[in-house]
Amino acid sequence: MAPRNLWLTLSTTRTAATISRYNHAFEELDLPPSSCPSLTVMIGKKTKSDMLHGLAERATKDALPRLHGQAYLCTDTSARTNMPTIYVDYEFQSWDHSQSSEVSGIGIPQKHTIDLFAQSEEVWSRRRVGNMICSRGIAPLCDTLCYFSMDLGGIRAVAISLAEHLLQEPSSEIPFSALPRVLVVVETVARNFDPHATEARILALTEEFWKRSAPASRDGFTTRLRAHYYDIRVIGLGKRAKPQQRYVQLRKRLLCIKREVHNSRSTCGLRYKRDHMFAFASKMLEISGSAQAPPFSFITMSRPSGFCSKGLTAHLEDLISLIPSEIWLCHLVVPLLSSCLVLATYPPGSHAFPIMMAFDQLYREKCMMAVNNSIVQKDGRDSFFLNLCERLQIDYEQLKACSEAELATKHLQRLSDVHQYLKSTKSHKTCLCCLLRAPEKVLSCGHAICDLCVRAFGKTNSEWKNDFAFPNCVLCGERNERPMISLIPATAGVRLLSLDGGGIRGVIPLVYLQFLQEGLAELEVPLRDMFDFVCGTSAGGLIAIGMFVMCWDARESLERFETLAQKTFEGSYGTFGRMQQLVISYLRDCRYSSLAIEESFKSAFADDKEVSLFNPLTNDTKVAITTTTAKESAACIFSNYNGGFRPKGLGYSLIRAKKSENDILVSEAASCTSAAPWFFKPRLLQNLGTFQDGGLHYNNPLNIAMWETKYIWPGKIVDFALSIGTGTNDHETHNFSADAFSPVKDRFISRLYKTFMKSLDGERVWRQIFNSLAEREKGRYHRLNLPIQGKEPTLDDVMSIKTLKEQANCWIRSNQRFLPSLDSIYASMFYFELAEYPIYADNTYKCVGNIYCRVNMPSQGRRRLYEKLDSTSSYFLVLGEPTRCVDYIPAYSSMPPFKRRVQFKVETLDEDIGITILGLTSSPKTISGLPKTVTELIQTQQLRSPFGRADRREEEKALPPTPT
Structure with missing residues (x-):
């Protein structure tokens, strides 16, 4: 039977070492969640084992093995209930390379490999590896490192181990008084044993060995020692004393040290609760073998998933640039910043590190950079930091008087206190609710907040847990006319739509979209709810704006597109008329006016109150429109989102105005993306620049869509990508001519023109992308494009619109070409979530979860979905096991x-x-967000969040079974 308290095993060779960690060992200790355990590491062999059997006999479920060469856990809860002692029975130093252990613990171990050559070119002994693991992975958490010198070969061997500890980088944030104590146990026959002389001898030997191993160290020995340990103490146990007397003597000494360290760490705010200690131990062991790992930081490592302070400098600079005078620094910036930082530092369930320690570690440098760049006078900068530190301390003291869960309410109260200042302060680059992230959702008052703040402060819907209500703006208190905001489920994937450019040939993708919309009509949901990211170029950009920003359906979009084409490209088509038009076009730098394009979008807004392109939507669909700068011909995108951090050198830029009132309008984005050279004049936007057709760089914007999703939703799987073209000439695309080169017809101007036109070929781009995909991914990518027979219509050939519509309708209906795309849309409606953390039993993990539908349908639509699943005998295949989608259709008037x-x-x-x-x-077809490992699902859902969640959401509790 596997030992239940085995925690770590170590297997070593001369070039590498592997740590196996059994997390169930901590769970088997069965400590109360509110307890603050003390960790004592016992290092030795036989004498150590004898002592442990006496120290932990009342609390150890399984007898500790002797001379095992690994690391076991046991506990003694006899001293104080809320301060149990966890003993680490540590024998990594006791074995050598010739010895091995095939013992294994409960559950599947987490394995970490240490590349010893990366640490040093010398041959490492097992003892040295054990000392490194202890120093990096265990010692910063423990109260006492207890060495049994009689087991290890005397005090010289203890000194060698201590010296090897000192070679590792210490944790930089543990105050001196909270450092672990070293207790060396020696046997003596003397009646008047002098421990101080032995302590001095151990210190001298440790310094000697350390200097041999670290001759080039910049630190002195004392400095290095005081960075690792508080002190080194010696206890002498009588060699002829009875075992019980020895147990009692050692227990008293360990208990004394435990109380001393407990008081010191409580004063410093570094006494950790059970779950925090377990989590820190796991994290430290994960990085203990990395040569590149920085010194362990408890504050940094305890940040929950989603926490990020990287953008604080830019966001604080943005806030300071928005205030009308420096008087507002005291009235708005300082109290708002303090409340935001305290809120981010202490999510529910987090450890309450001292606020100034957290500020120094996470925020001070970033705040200093922002203030130095924004405030000219040194006195103003000094005053700002003085006020900020005072306010942080006040807010932290208030936190200690309440709970972390109540902190969100206090933050909302702080926002309410500064409503008068925030009412006129708006930004599309900074979430003024947290100052740490860029905003993604705009409320009707014009204030914008990030997705994390949506989750943190929105009121959840009883039916749709990814919908959040905001009756009022949290920043100014005004009534919000867009009360419900929808976000993508955490475990769901991303659904992409890419729309090529092509002038009047934009009717082709509209026909296809209308066909898909008709295929989903019975569910009573608009097609726009079936995509998470939409990217369009030129005519595709107009479609993206119309369907996904203006929320027109495909039929209305097609009608408006035809009307717009007729108005935009009207003119004379006679020979003389065309010649006259060419001359005028040359003088005007364009053939047509883009006024009709702008007016068609402006007229859709009530009272001529046009909105910004930046997110007027309540759902989570991201829309990007490609464009090109007229001067540098640089690729850009306009968007209704900000997304995450993008590295330099991407090949394109996201354009966002410095002030929200100057951000690009919907009609301006439409005019810019469709401003094809020769046909339309480049569009000048005040405070932003001059822009032209995005098709000059990305006529097929699928690449942009794939890149952008990585920055918006890092780590998410692409469920499917649908790329829709505006027609292609099969003959020109797939064939080449073997005719001889003509010095008349094929001169360099003609060759340059053909090459340029080929670069705009969306079908060519599609083939390049598709051919670069892994085989397992190709089934997720679809292309709908009409093969045009003969010469392709020009961008302004309105006379061919009717013919193109007919051809597109005929092509999409033949051979069921729409089925793969429709299948992917249907499959991506469903996603899976674990209902609880997997349970380990009988050498397997039992996983229980639910498959949900991510599309918010009306009740009648849900009924149709149930009926369709039932009539088609649909089933889910879960790891090879079929499960019917529905066993029966619920008999409710309002379908769940x-x-x-x-x-x-x-x-x-x-x-x-x-x-x-x-x-x-x-x-x-695979449902949304899969495949994933169970570990990835656990991390994505944050089922184990010992330090809380950045969105401040509590872990969902399973509902009790319905009584029968």
């Missing part, structure tokens, strides 16, 4: 959202989970 409970077993948490659906789809 779709939810299907499933369960499965896996041998390891790193096993890929794939769930496919068939019946509703014509072929098996």
